[in-house]
Amino acid sequence: xxxxxxxWEFIKFRKKxxxxxxxxxxxxxxxxxxxxxxxxxxxxIYTLF
Numbered sequence: 001x002x003x004x005x006x007x008w009e010f011i012k013f014r015k016k017x018x019x020x021x022x023x024x025x026x027x028x029x030x031x032x033x034x035x036x037x038x039x040x041x042x043x044x045i046y047t048l049f
Contacts, residue, residue, distance in 0.1 A: 011019055036046070 007023070011017060
């Protein structure tokens with residue numbers, strides 16, 4: 001959790017708000033990869049792409 005707080009402080013201090021959408025998309029795609037690894041949800045995720 002300290003990583004997220006430190007990352008937020010970095011964004012706020014340096015005013016690099018353009019990093020937020022990139023970070024959010026990385027989290028979403030990482031979650032999709034984790035969910036698609038041998039789960040029942042995998043066929044439904046593959047149909048999205």
